Amino acid sequence: MDTEYDLIVIGAGSTGENVADRAVQGGLKVVIVEDELVGGECSYWACMPSKALLRSGEALRAAEAVPGAAEAVTGDLDVAAVLKRRDAFTSSWDDTSQVGWLEGAGIDLVRGRGRITAVREVTVLDTDGQERVLRARHAVAVCTGSEATIPDIPGLRDAAPWTSRDATSVKEIPDSLVIIGGGVVGVEMATAFTDLGARVTIISRGRLLETMETIVGDAVVDRLRDRGVQVMLDTRTTSVTRGPAGVTVETDTGETVQATEVLAATGRRARTDDLGLAVVGLTDGDWLEVDDTMRVKGIDWLYGVGDVNHRVLLTHQGKYQARAAGDVIASRAHGTPVDDAPWGIHVATADHDCVPQVVFSDPEAASVGQTSDVAQQAGIRVRVVDTPLGGVAGAALLMDGYEGTARMVVDEDRGVVVGMTFVGPSVSDLLHAATVAVVGEVHLDRLWHAVPSYPTVNEVWLRLLEAYGRPQPTP
Structure with missing residues (x-):
């Protein structure tokens, strides 16, 4: 294999794959370096396995809420079948097909741990202890992502806690699970393991x-409690002890929780340890600070794309950044014009105030843009409009007893939507229309002419506009 390339990409997760692919399409010679599985966190330990674990329970609940289908439900989830389906989505943690994709895309692969050892130089240590030096004519892109943190709670590390990787790759469902952390991972895993028959407790500092x-x-707490989950809010974990029967978790409220396993779901850190960042005046272990073209500030040949730059820790945003980064690296290499103005093809402008996200909880949550609080803190004159989803004909048809809420955050001075939030069953289906409205800064007067199909849950847009108020004719 060659040792000199136009671009070296460190990290073959979805972000790194997309940077490499776009650069190759732009005419560059590219190599990607990976010390784990090609496909990365999303394919094997995050998005795909977690959603596979969650989907069966969601489908069962949906069937149980529709008369006619409900009568056909004769039992609980088949846990073995759920885990088998999860394994199918991870290819049983075998990356052969992903490696084949790289080959088909014209991207070289070097297995091993990559470290920056000089300007535009990466040294790879393979599993046999052999070193190989790669040099880049134009750029190095760091796409190493992030990893779960273990908080500094007395006894927690000694108790061998699960991280998100352990939870999503589980082989047997524990009788009970205590989750420390009330973010997306904590909530989704509380939902999944409750579906799969575990007794779950979730402890959140806020x-x-x-x-x-x-x-x-509020909606997720109510539903989790209805399903038997012990939800402890505004509670700090003070100690964790593992004994023969499992773990004992102590809290600052004086409550004690006993469980078979404990999951630490309190945040993530940059995977930049031992990356050689000192060579470029940075510190291993730190997040990479980048501009909107994903170039590390102050270093004209180094890029940080995806989670590693701490802008937005979401797979779809990492891939969005990667498309911009791969294209701009190719443009700079060829000396062609760079479109780095806001909303240009070489920047990730949407990272700032237009990020869509889905939480696959029960009920599901979907949002894009700014919350009402964030918008107000940014100095926007905000109006918040809420409407119940259950009153929409499409929701009533979807399932009996549908409950949910839609919230629209309006910039009153510009007359545009700056944030949308939906909470309720299957609300992720509503999100992309909201994303287009926020990214496109579609004026409310024009949104009245975006007619929602009847009878679908999308009719909530009409209800939101009616609650906001009809446009007045121009004098």
């Missing part, structure tokens, strides 16, 4: 899903 509108956390 409310659940704090970065989203309060209507989301």
Whole structure:
């Protein structure tokens, strides 16, 4: 194999794959370096296995809520079948097909741990202890992602806690699970393991899903409790001890929780340890600070794309960044014009205030743009409009007793939607229309002419506009 390339990509997750692919399409010679599985976190330990674990329970609940289908439900989930389906989505943690994709895309692969050892130079240590030096004519892109953190709670590390990787790759469902953390991972795993028959406790230092509108956390708490989950809010874990029968978790409220396993779901850190960042004046272990073209600030040949730059820790945003980065690296290599103005093809402008996200909880939550609090803190004159989803004909047809809420956050001075949040069954289906409205800054007067199909849940857009108020004719 060659040792000199136009671009070296460190990390073959979905972000790294997309950077490499776009650069190859732009005419560059590219190599990608990976020390684990090609496909990365999303394919094997995050998005795909977690959603596979969650989908069966969601489908069962949906059937149980529709008369005619409900009568056909004769039992609980088949746990072995759920795990088998999850394994299918991870290819049983075999990356052969992903490696084949790289080959088909014209991207070289070097297995091993890559470290930056000089300007535009990466040294790879393979599993046999052999070193190989790669040099880049134009750029190096760091796409190593993030990893779960273990909080500094007395006894927790010694108790051998699960991280998100352990939870999504589980082979046997424990009788009971205590989850420390009330974010997306904590909430989704509480939902999944409850579906799969475990007795679940979730301990959160604040409310659940704090970065989203309060209507989301409130709805999820109510539903989890209805399903038998012990939800402890505004509670700190003070110690964890593992004994022969499992773990004992102590809290600052004086409550004690006993469980078979404990999952630490309190945050993530950059996977930049031992990356050689000191060579470029940075610190291993730190997040990479980048501009909107994903170029590391102050270093004209180094890029940080995806989770590693800490802009938005979501797979779809990492892939969005990757498309911009791969294209701009190719443009700079060829000396062609760079479109780096806001909303240009070489920038990730949407990372700032237009990020869509789905939480596959029960009920599901979907949001895009700014929450009402964030918008107000940014100095926007905000109006918040809420409407129940259950009153929409499409929701009533979807299932009996449908409950949910839609929230629209309007910039009153510009007359555009800057944030949308939905919470309720299957609300992810509503999200992309909201994303288009926010990204496109579609004026409310024009949204009245975007007619929602009847009878679908999308009719909620009409209800939101009616609650906001009809446009007045121009004098």
